[in-house]
Amino acid sequence: MIEDIEKYLEKLSSDDQVCLLHHDDADGCTSAALFSMLIKNLTDTYPILFPIRGQGNVNRRLVNQMKTLNPDYVFVLDVGVNPKRLNIFKGFVIDHHMLEDMQENPHVLFFNQRKFEKDDEKVVPVSYLTYRLLTDFFPEEKVAWIAAIGITEDHRVELCSEVFEKVKEQNLDLFPYDEINQQNAEKSVFGQLWDMIRSGRMVKKIEGARTAVLALIEAKDRPDKLINGLTQHSFALRKFYDKVKYETEDSLIDVRENAKFHHKKKVIVYEARKSSISALTSFISDKIRQQYPEWIVCVIGRERGKNYKNISVRLEQTERNEDLVGILDKVKENVPTVNGGGHKSAIGASVSPDYLDEFFREFIAAV
Ligand SMILES: [Mn+2]
Numbered sequence: 001m002i003e004d005i006e007k008y009l010e011k012l013s014s015d016d017q018v019c020l021l022h023h024d025d026a027d028g029c030t031s032a033a034l035f036s037m038l039i040k041n042l043t044d045t046y047p048i049l050f051p052i053r054g055q056g057n058v059n060r061r062l063v064n065q066m067k068t069l070n071p072d073y074v075f076v077l078d079v080g081v082n083p084k085r086l087n088i089f090k091g092f093v094i095d096h097h098m099l100e101d102m103q104e105n106p107h108v109l110f111f112n113q114r115k116f117e118k119d120d121e122k123v124v125p126v127s128y129l130t131y132r133l134l135t136d137f138f139p140e141e142k143v144a145w146i147a148a149i150g151i152t153e154d155h156r157v158e159l160c161s162e163v164f165e166k167v168k169e170q171n172l173d174l175f176p177y178d179e180i181n182q183q184n185a186e187k188s189v190f191g192q193l194w195d196m197i198r199s200g201r202m203v204k205k206i207e208g209a210r211t212a213v214l215a216l217i218e219a220k221d222r223p224d225k226l227i228n229g230l231t232q233h234s235f236a237l238r239k240f241y242d243k244v245k246y247e248t249e250d251s252l253i254d255v256r257e258n259a260k261f262h263h264k265k266k267v268i269v270y271e272a273r274k275s276s277i278s279a280l281t282s283f284i285s286d287k288i289r290q291q292y293p294e295w296i297v298c299v300i301g302r303e304r305g306k307n308y309k310n311i312s313v314r315l316e317q318t319e320r321n322e323d324l325v326g327i328l329d330k331v332k333e334n335v336p337t338v339n340g341g342g343h344k345s346a347i348g349a350s351v352s353p354d355y356l357d358e359f360f361r362e363f364i365a366a367v
Helices: 002-009 026-043 060-069 126-137 144-153 161-170 182-187 189-218 223-227 232-258 280-291 324-334 353-366
Strands: 018-023 048-052 073-077 091-095 108-112 260-262 267-271 296-300 309-314 339-343 346-351
Touching: 002 091, 002 108, 002 126, 018 026, 018 060, 026 048, 026 073, 026 126, 026 144, 026 189, 048 060, 048 189, 091 126, 126 144, 144 161, 144 182, 144 189, 182 189, 189 223, 189 232, 189 280, 223 232, 232 267, 232 280, 267 280, 267 353, 280 296, 280 309, 296 353, 309 353, 324 339, 324 346, 324 353, 346 353
Parallel strands: 018 048, 018 073, 073 091, 091 108, 267 296
Antiparallel strands: 260 267, 296 309, 309 346, 339 346
């Protein structure tokens, strides 16, 4: 697959204009930064960035906006956009999420490892793929640290350990552990960098995600400058991060006082407080998991209207061996209006408020 993508990219020539759509999470933002460097090296110009929350954002307005730019290529990273929607352009989509029914066409190709890899745990993040593309073309780029952020977010540290080996070679102080595993990555500065990159979208949505990508590009040879906010965009990002950190610390105090601790099954249920920060629910659930690694953590969100409640569930894989997807499937069988899915150790669910109590009764029973 990587060879096919590279063959495609060899067609690019200097002065080609590129629009780059990418997911606004940390895997998507790090992918966009690495791919931007590749496009800059190949065409002499950086692509125009369009961070998006999901494929639903690729609507007529966005397509028209790109049309007026008249790009030579449109590329999509880390979002399963149907190529049909972009077929007035030339380009490709690289994704790693569960496959939906995609209509590939001669204008827009669709790359996803899941077409041939059925084992979820062997599917690599897009940040790993874009890292491979960039360093295959330009081995002199010392950017393993950027890929390592997306890989940490995606829980694929062991699978992509070669990237962390490179980090040790290139910036030893960033990863001071002998053993390369998910837990050490989160404990290292990559846990902090992950939070910094995702704080962009949490505080300033699309603009914040773009700020994160630009900060990564600016600091590509100096990760210390990004961490300390010493470049134009990382200065802004650092402020978003401080805001998120402040709210998180408040919430963690609130957890101790107001969360329900179900001691027998070791399940924490916490109703998040109101916040101006978006996607705080999933962020807080990650933080509670880190503080209570032996517990299964459920956070009920406040950010979406009254029609349904969002619930983020997390567990620490090294401490608990339950499969959250299996547990959620059981809950779905017994409680109406439940939706959602995810990974073994992280799921998002939604349920109508009328069934919230029943949801947790069934959930705890299934644990
Ligand atoms: Mn991703």
